[in-house]
Amino acid sequence: MLKTTEIGEALSSYGFNFYSGVPCSFLKDLINYAINHCNYISATNEGDAVATCAGAALNGEKTVMLMQNSGLGNTVSPLTSLIYTFKLPILMFCSLRGEKGIQDEPQHELMGEITSSLLKTMNINYAVLNPNINTALKQLDQANFYIEKGLPFCFIVKKNSFEPHKLERSQLPTKHKETDYNNINTTPLGSRTDALNIIKKSQPKHAVLLATTGKTGRELFELGHEPNHFYQVGSMGCISAIGLGLASSHKRLPTIVIDGDGAALMRLGSWATNGYYSPNNLCHILLDNEVHDSTGGQDTASKAVNFVRLASSMNYPKAFSVTSFDDLKRRLEEWTNSPQLTLIHVKINPGSPKKLGRPTLTPIEVGNQLKQYIKDTHD
Numbered sequence: 001m002l003k004t005t006e007i008g009e010a011l012s013s014y015g016f017n018f019y020s021g022v023p024c025s026f027l028k029d030l031i032n033y034a035i036n037h038c039n040y041i042s043a044t045n046e047g048d049a050v051a052t053c054a055g056a057a058l059n060g061e062k063t064v065m066l067m068q069n070s071g072l073g074n075t076v077s078p079l080t081s082l083i084y085t086f087k088l089p090i091l092m093f094c095s096l097r098g099e100k101g102i103q104d105e106p107q108h109e110l111m112g113e114i115t116s117s118l119l120k121t122m123n124i125n126y127a128v129l130n131p132n133i134n135t136a137l138k139q140l141d142q143a144n145f146y147i148e149k150g151l152p153f154c155f156i157v158k159k160n161s162f163e164p165h166k167l168e169r170s171q172l173p174t175k176h177k178e179t180d181y182n183n184i185n186t187t188p189l190g191s192r193t194d195a196l197n198i199i200k201k202s203q204p205k206h207a208v209l210l211a212t213t214g215k216t217g218r219e220l221f222e223l224g225h226e227p228n229h230f231y232q233v234g235s236m237g238c239i240s241a242i243g244l245g246l247a248s249s250h251k252r253l254p255t256i257v258i259d260g261d262g263a264a265l266m267r268l269g270s271w272a273t274n275g276y277y278s279p280n281n282l283c284h285i286l287l288d289n290e291v292h293d294s295t296g297g298q299d300t301a302s303k304a305v306n307f308v309r310l311a312s313s314m315n316y317p318k319a320f321s322v323t324s325f326d327d328l329k330r331r332l333e334e335w336t337n338s339p340q341l342t343l344i345h346v347k348i349n350p351g352s353p354k355k356l357g358r359p360t361l362t363p364i365e366v367g368n369q370l371k372q373y374i375k376d377t378h379d
Protein backbone atom coordinates (compact mmCIF):
# COMPACT_ATOMS: atom_id res chain seq x y z
CA MET A 1 0.00 0.00 0.00
CA LEU A 2 1.31 3.42 -0.99
CA LYS A 3 1.64 6.40 1.31
CA THR A 4 -0.72 8.91 -0.25
CA THR A 5 1.30 11.90 0.93
CA GLU A 6 4.47 10.50 -0.60
CA ILE A 7 2.79 10.05 -3.98
CA GLY A 8 1.20 13.49 -3.79
CA GLU A 9 4.48 15.16 -2.92
CA ALA A 10 6.25 13.29 -5.71
CA LEU A 11 3.63 14.53 -8.17
CA SER A 12 4.08 18.06 -6.86
CA SER A 13 7.84 17.81 -7.34
CA TYR A 14 7.19 17.22 -11.04
CA GLY A 15 4.88 20.24 -11.15
CA PHE A 16 1.52 18.48 -10.94
CA ASN A 17 -0.56 20.78 -8.74
CA PHE A 18 -3.85 21.12 -10.64
CA TYR A 19 -6.38 18.32 -10.27
CA SER A 20 -9.90 17.61 -11.43
CA GLY A 21 -11.98 14.50 -11.13
CA VAL A 22 -15.03 12.58 -10.04
CA PRO A 23 -15.06 10.72 -6.70
CA CYS A 24 -14.18 7.02 -6.49
CA SER A 25 -13.74 4.95 -3.33
CA PHE A 26 -10.48 3.46 -4.65
CA LEU A 27 -9.06 6.97 -5.17
CA LYS A 28 -10.65 8.79 -2.24
CA ASP A 29 -7.38 9.24 -0.38
CA LEU A 30 -5.57 10.77 -3.37
CA ILE A 31 -8.62 12.99 -3.96
CA ASN A 32 -8.51 14.07 -0.31
CA TYR A 33 -4.83 14.90 -0.67
CA ALA A 34 -5.55 17.00 -3.78
CA ILE A 35 -8.34 18.90 -2.01
CA ASN A 36 -6.16 19.49 1.05
CA HIS A 37 -2.98 20.58 -0.72
CA CYS A 38 -3.62 21.44 -4.39
CA ASN A 39 -5.98 23.22 -6.74
CA TYR A 40 -8.79 20.66 -7.12
CA ILE A 41 -11.96 21.06 -9.21
CA SER A 42 -14.66 18.49 -8.49
CA ALA A 43 -16.41 17.89 -11.81
CA THR A 44 -19.94 16.59 -12.38
CA ASN A 45 -18.75 13.99 -14.87
CA GLU A 46 -15.47 12.58 -16.08
CA GLY A 47 -15.57 14.22 -19.51
CA ASP A 48 -15.85 17.64 -17.89
CA ALA A 49 -12.91 16.77 -15.64
CA VAL A 50 -10.80 16.02 -18.72
CA ALA A 51 -11.86 19.32 -20.31
CA THR A 52 -11.14 21.23 -17.08
CA CYS A 53 -7.64 19.78 -17.04
CA ALA A 54 -7.28 20.72 -20.71
CA GLY A 55 -8.15 24.33 -19.87
CA ALA A 56 -5.51 24.43 -17.15
CA ALA A 57 -3.02 22.84 -19.57
CA LEU A 58 -3.57 25.82 -21.90
CA ASN A 59 -2.12 27.88 -19.05
CA GLY A 60 0.92 25.63 -19.00
CA GLU A 61 -0.17 23.66 -15.95
CA LYS A 62 0.64 20.01 -15.44
CA THR A 63 -2.69 18.44 -14.59
CA VAL A 64 -4.01 15.29 -12.92
CA MET A 65 -7.42 13.79 -13.65
CA LEU A 66 -8.95 11.27 -11.21
CA MET A 67 -11.80 8.89 -12.05
CA GLN A 68 -13.38 5.50 -11.66
CA ASN A 69 -13.13 3.28 -14.72
CA SER A 70 -16.93 3.15 -14.93
CA GLY A 71 -16.67 6.78 -16.04
CA LEU A 72 -14.02 6.11 -18.68
CA GLY A 73 -16.74 6.05 -21.33
CA ASN A 74 -17.63 9.64 -20.46
CA THR A 75 -14.09 10.70 -21.34
CA VAL A 76 -13.88 9.22 -24.84
CA SER A 77 -14.98 12.36 -26.73
CA PRO A 78 -12.71 14.88 -24.95
CA LEU A 79 -9.78 12.43 -24.85
CA THR A 80 -9.97 11.64 -28.56
CA SER A 81 -11.02 15.01 -30.00
CA LEU A 82 -9.63 17.53 -27.47
CA ILE A 83 -6.61 16.07 -25.66
CA TYR A 84 -5.36 14.16 -28.70
CA THR A 85 -6.20 16.86 -31.26
CA PHE A 86 -4.64 19.80 -29.40
CA LYS A 87 -1.86 17.70 -27.82
CA LEU A 88 -2.74 18.80 -24.28
CA PRO A 89 -1.19 16.13 -22.06
CA ILE A 90 -2.92 15.12 -18.84
CA LEU A 91 -1.98 12.52 -16.24
CA MET A 92 -4.86 10.24 -15.27
CA PHE A 93 -5.47 7.90 -12.36
CA CYS A 94 -8.26 5.47 -13.24
CA SER A 95 -9.47 2.96 -10.67
CA LEU A 96 -9.96 -0.67 -11.68
CA ARG A 97 -13.44 -1.65 -10.62
CA GLY A 98 -14.51 -5.08 -11.87
CA GLU A 99 -11.03 -6.58 -11.61
CA LYS A 100 -11.14 -10.25 -12.53
CA GLY A 101 -11.12 -12.52 -9.50
CA ILE A 102 -12.23 -9.79 -7.06
CA GLN A 103 -15.88 -9.57 -6.03
CA ASP A 104 -17.48 -6.34 -7.19
CA GLU A 105 -20.81 -4.93 -8.32
CA PRO A 106 -22.21 -6.36 -11.59
CA GLN A 107 -22.15 -3.03 -13.44
CA HIS A 108 -18.34 -3.03 -13.27
CA GLU A 109 -17.79 -6.46 -14.84
CA LEU A 110 -17.43 -5.48 -18.50
CA MET A 111 -15.52 -2.25 -17.90
CA GLY A 112 -13.13 -4.14 -15.64
CA GLU A 113 -12.36 -6.43 -18.58
CA ILE A 114 -11.88 -3.69 -21.18
CA THR A 115 -10.28 -0.79 -19.26
CA SER A 116 -6.75 -1.39 -20.51
CA SER A 117 -7.84 -2.22 -24.07
CA LEU A 118 -9.98 0.93 -24.22
CA LEU A 119 -7.00 3.06 -23.18
CA LYS A 120 -4.87 1.30 -25.78
CA THR A 121 -7.51 1.93 -28.46
CA MET A 122 -7.35 5.66 -27.63
CA ASN A 123 -3.54 5.64 -27.99
CA ILE A 124 -3.06 6.40 -24.30
CA ASN A 125 0.03 4.96 -22.63
CA TYR A 126 -0.76 3.35 -19.30
CA ALA A 127 0.57 1.25 -16.45
CA VAL A 128 -0.91 -0.51 -13.45
CA LEU A 129 0.24 1.49 -10.43
CA ASN A 130 2.61 -0.68 -8.40
CA PRO A 131 1.97 -0.94 -4.63
CA ASN A 132 5.71 -0.79 -3.92
CA ILE A 133 6.70 2.85 -3.33
CA ASN A 134 10.10 2.61 -5.00
CA THR A 135 8.62 1.04 -8.12
CA ALA A 136 5.70 3.50 -8.11
CA LEU A 137 8.08 6.46 -7.97
CA LYS A 138 9.93 5.10 -11.00
CA GLN A 139 6.56 4.77 -12.75
CA LEU A 140 5.79 8.41 -11.95
CA ASP A 141 9.09 9.39 -13.53
CA GLN A 142 8.16 7.46 -16.66
CA ALA A 143 4.69 9.04 -16.72
CA ASN A 144 6.23 12.49 -16.46
CA PHE A 145 8.44 11.61 -19.43
CA TYR A 146 5.32 11.09 -21.56
CA ILE A 147 3.68 14.28 -20.27
CA GLU A 148 6.80 16.28 -21.11
CA LYS A 149 6.58 14.88 -24.65
CA GLY A 150 3.01 16.17 -24.93
CA LEU A 151 1.34 12.78 -24.50
CA PRO A 152 -1.29 11.73 -21.95
CA PHE A 153 -0.62 8.90 -19.52
CA CYS A 154 -2.94 6.83 -17.33
CA PHE A 155 -2.32 4.85 -14.16
CA ILE A 156 -4.75 1.99 -13.57
CA VAL A 157 -5.26 1.82 -9.80
CA LYS A 158 -6.31 -1.36 -8.02
CA LYS A 159 -8.25 -1.57 -4.75
CA ASN A 160 -6.40 -0.62 -1.55
CA SER A 161 -3.50 1.01 -3.41
CA PHE A 162 -3.38 4.10 -1.15
CA GLU A 163 -3.08 4.49 2.59
CA PRO A 164 -5.87 6.51 4.27
CA HIS A 165 -5.61 10.27 3.98
CA LYS A 166 -8.11 12.34 5.92
CA LEU A 167 -10.02 15.16 4.27
CA GLU A 168 -8.97 18.27 6.21
CA ARG A 169 -11.09 20.93 4.56
CA SER A 170 -14.32 21.22 2.65
CA GLN A 171 -14.69 23.27 -0.52
CA LEU A 172 -17.71 25.35 0.46
CA PRO A 173 -19.17 27.65 -2.20
CA THR A 174 -20.28 31.22 -1.70
CA LYS A 175 -24.03 31.20 -2.22
CA HIS A 176 -25.16 34.02 -4.49
CA LYS A 177 -28.54 35.70 -4.60
CA GLU A 178 -30.63 34.59 -7.56
CA THR A 179 -30.89 36.92 -10.54
CA ASP A 180 -34.17 38.34 -11.84
CA TYR A 181 -34.72 35.79 -14.57
CA ASN A 182 -38.14 36.86 -15.85
CA ASN A 183 -36.90 39.19 -18.58
CA ILE A 184 -35.70 36.72 -21.22
CA ASN A 185 -35.28 38.11 -24.70
CA THR A 186 -36.77 35.81 -27.35
CA THR A 187 -36.20 38.10 -30.36
CA PRO A 188 -33.00 37.48 -32.34
CA LEU A 189 -30.68 40.49 -32.31
CA GLY A 190 -28.86 39.64 -35.51
CA SER A 191 -26.35 37.10 -36.79
CA ARG A 192 -23.70 35.13 -34.98
CA THR A 193 -21.05 37.13 -36.82
CA ASP A 194 -22.63 40.37 -35.56
CA ALA A 195 -22.46 39.10 -31.99
CA LEU A 196 -18.87 37.90 -32.36
CA ASN A 197 -17.87 41.31 -33.71
CA ILE A 198 -19.26 42.99 -30.61
CA ILE A 199 -17.51 40.50 -28.33
CA LYS A 200 -14.16 41.03 -30.09
CA LYS A 201 -14.46 44.81 -29.89
CA SER A 202 -15.65 44.83 -26.26
CA GLN A 203 -13.27 42.31 -24.71
CA PRO A 204 -11.02 43.60 -21.94
CA LYS A 205 -7.30 44.00 -22.42
CA HIS A 206 -5.34 40.74 -22.47
CA ALA A 207 -8.48 38.58 -22.40
CA VAL A 208 -8.79 35.17 -24.07
CA LEU A 209 -11.73 34.14 -26.26
CA LEU A 210 -12.67 30.46 -26.21
CA ALA A 211 -15.12 29.58 -29.00
CA THR A 212 -17.23 26.44 -28.98
CA THR A 213 -17.09 23.84 -31.73
CA GLY A 214 -18.91 24.25 -35.03
CA LYS A 215 -19.78 27.51 -36.75
CA THR A 216 -18.83 29.71 -33.76
CA GLY A 217 -15.11 29.02 -33.95
CA ARG A 218 -15.12 29.15 -37.73
CA GLU A 219 -16.86 32.54 -37.82
CA LEU A 220 -14.56 33.93 -35.15
CA PHE A 221 -11.57 32.90 -37.24
CA GLU A 222 -13.08 34.52 -40.34
CA LEU A 223 -13.28 37.82 -38.45
CA GLY A 224 -9.50 37.76 -38.11
CA HIS A 225 -7.32 35.41 -36.15
CA GLU A 226 -5.68 36.65 -32.97
CA PRO A 227 -3.32 34.70 -30.70
CA ASN A 228 -5.80 35.04 -27.82
CA HIS A 229 -8.38 32.95 -29.72
CA PHE A 230 -9.14 29.27 -29.12
CA TYR A 231 -11.26 27.43 -31.69
CA GLN A 232 -12.63 24.26 -30.18
CA VAL A 233 -13.09 21.30 -32.51
CA GLY A 234 -14.93 18.17 -31.43
CA SER A 235 -15.57 17.49 -27.73
CA MET A 236 -18.95 19.19 -28.09
CA GLY A 237 -20.23 20.80 -24.90
CA CYS A 238 -16.82 21.01 -23.23
CA ILE A 239 -16.00 24.69 -23.82
CA SER A 240 -17.44 25.78 -20.47
CA ALA A 241 -15.29 23.28 -18.57
CA ILE A 242 -12.24 24.31 -20.60
CA GLY A 243 -12.92 27.90 -19.56
CA LEU A 244 -13.30 26.92 -15.92
CA GLY A 245 -9.95 25.11 -15.95
CA LEU A 246 -8.18 28.04 -17.58
CA ALA A 247 -9.80 30.69 -15.36
CA SER A 248 -9.21 28.68 -12.17
CA SER A 249 -5.56 28.07 -12.96
CA HIS A 250 -4.89 31.73 -13.83
CA LYS A 251 -7.09 33.96 -11.70
CA ARG A 252 -5.85 37.22 -13.29
CA LEU A 253 -6.69 36.11 -16.83
CA PRO A 254 -9.97 37.50 -18.21
CA THR A 255 -11.55 34.41 -19.76
CA ILE A 256 -14.51 34.67 -22.13
CA VAL A 257 -16.30 31.48 -23.13
CA ILE A 258 -18.46 31.73 -26.26
CA ASP A 259 -20.93 28.86 -26.08
CA GLY A 260 -23.89 27.68 -28.16
CA ASP A 261 -27.29 26.47 -27.03
CA GLY A 262 -26.92 22.95 -28.44
CA ALA A 263 -23.42 22.51 -27.05
CA ALA A 264 -24.37 23.93 -23.64
CA LEU A 265 -27.38 21.62 -23.32
CA MET A 266 -25.15 18.63 -24.00
CA ARG A 267 -23.11 19.17 -20.80
CA LEU A 268 -25.17 21.32 -18.46
CA GLY A 269 -23.50 19.78 -15.42
CA SER A 270 -20.49 22.00 -16.07
CA TRP A 271 -22.65 25.04 -15.28
CA ALA A 272 -23.14 23.74 -11.74
CA THR A 273 -19.38 23.36 -11.36
CA ASN A 274 -18.87 26.89 -12.67
CA GLY A 275 -21.35 28.23 -10.13
CA TYR A 276 -19.85 26.20 -7.29
CA TYR A 277 -16.34 27.60 -7.80
CA SER A 278 -17.51 30.95 -9.25
CA PRO A 279 -14.25 32.28 -10.73
CA ASN A 280 -14.62 36.05 -11.05
CA ASN A 281 -12.53 36.12 -14.21
CA LEU A 282 -14.92 33.90 -16.21
CA CYS A 283 -17.60 35.36 -18.51
CA HIS A 284 -19.87 32.78 -20.13
CA ILE A 285 -21.61 34.06 -23.27
CA LEU A 286 -24.35 31.87 -24.75
CA LEU A 287 -25.23 32.47 -28.42
CA ASP A 288 -28.69 30.93 -28.72
CA ASN A 289 -30.16 30.35 -32.18
CA GLU A 290 -32.32 27.35 -31.17
CA VAL A 291 -30.78 25.05 -33.80
CA HIS A 292 -27.80 22.83 -34.55
CA ASP A 293 -26.43 24.98 -37.38
CA SER A 294 -23.47 22.77 -38.27
CA THR A 295 -25.56 19.67 -38.93
CA GLY A 296 -28.43 21.03 -40.98
CA GLY A 297 -30.45 23.30 -38.69
CA GLN A 298 -32.25 20.73 -36.55
CA ASP A 299 -33.97 22.18 -33.48
CA THR A 300 -32.29 22.10 -30.09
CA ALA A 301 -34.34 22.02 -26.89
CA SER A 302 -33.51 25.69 -26.34
CA LYS A 303 -37.10 26.88 -26.74
CA ALA A 304 -38.00 25.00 -23.57
CA VAL A 305 -35.15 26.42 -21.48
CA ASN A 306 -34.77 29.64 -19.52
CA PHE A 307 -30.96 29.85 -19.55
CA VAL A 308 -30.80 32.86 -17.24
CA ARG A 309 -32.91 31.11 -14.62
CA LEU A 310 -30.83 27.98 -15.09
CA ALA A 311 -27.54 29.82 -14.54
CA SER A 312 -28.92 31.66 -11.54
CA SER A 313 -30.13 28.42 -9.96
CA MET A 314 -26.63 27.00 -10.46
CA ASN A 315 -25.11 29.85 -8.44
CA TYR A 316 -23.90 32.19 -11.17
CA PRO A 317 -23.66 35.56 -9.37
CA LYS A 318 -24.89 37.40 -12.47
CA ALA A 319 -27.00 36.23 -15.40
CA PHE A 320 -28.57 38.39 -18.10
CA SER A 321 -30.47 38.06 -21.35
CA VAL A 322 -29.49 41.05 -23.49
CA THR A 323 -32.03 42.95 -25.59
CA SER A 324 -29.64 44.61 -28.05
CA PHE A 325 -26.03 44.49 -29.16
CA ASP A 326 -25.46 47.72 -27.23
CA ASP A 327 -26.75 45.86 -24.18
CA LEU A 328 -24.25 43.05 -24.89
CA LYS A 329 -21.46 45.60 -25.05
CA ARG A 330 -22.61 47.18 -21.79
CA ARG A 331 -22.74 43.84 -19.96
CA LEU A 332 -19.22 42.98 -21.11
CA GLU A 333 -17.99 46.35 -19.89
CA GLU A 334 -19.69 45.73 -16.52
CA TRP A 335 -17.93 42.38 -16.21
CA THR A 336 -14.61 43.97 -17.17
CA ASN A 337 -14.95 46.72 -14.56
CA SER A 338 -16.46 44.56 -11.81
CA PRO A 339 -15.65 40.94 -12.60
CA GLN A 340 -17.87 38.18 -11.28
CA LEU A 341 -18.85 34.91 -12.90
CA THR A 342 -21.45 36.04 -15.41
CA LEU A 343 -23.76 34.45 -17.97
CA ILE A 344 -24.79 36.61 -20.91
CA HIS A 345 -27.56 35.09 -23.01
CA VAL A 346 -27.68 36.41 -26.59
CA LYS A 347 -30.53 35.40 -28.89
CA ILE A 348 -29.30 35.27 -32.51
CA ASN A 349 -30.61 34.23 -35.91
CA PRO A 350 -29.81 30.78 -37.26
CA GLY A 351 -27.56 30.50 -40.29
CA SER A 352 -24.02 31.49 -41.16
CA PRO A 353 -22.14 33.24 -43.98
CA LYS A 354 -22.07 31.48 -47.33
CA LYS A 355 -18.77 29.77 -48.17
CA LEU A 356 -17.74 29.89 -44.52
CA GLY A 357 -14.13 28.83 -44.21
CA ARG A 358 -12.30 26.92 -41.52
CA PRO A 359 -9.25 27.87 -39.47
CA THR A 360 -6.11 27.53 -41.57
CA LEU A 361 -4.06 26.92 -38.42
CA THR A 362 -3.89 23.44 -36.98
CA PRO A 363 -5.39 22.87 -33.53
CA ILE A 364 -1.88 22.38 -32.16
CA GLU A 365 -0.81 25.75 -33.57
CA VAL A 366 -3.90 27.41 -32.10
CA GLY A 367 -3.21 25.93 -28.67
CA ASN A 368 0.47 26.80 -28.75
CA GLN A 369 -0.22 30.39 -29.79
CA LEU A 370 -2.70 30.77 -26.94
CA LYS A 371 -0.22 29.38 -24.42
CA GLN A 372 2.43 31.81 -25.64
CA TYR A 373 -0.02 34.72 -25.57
CA ILE A 374 -0.90 34.00 -21.94
CA LYS A 375 2.76 33.71 -21.03
CA ASP A 376 3.69 36.93 -22.83
CA THR A 377 0.86 39.06 -21.46
CA HIS A 378 0.41 37.74 -17.92
CA ASP A 379 3.70 36.32 -16.62
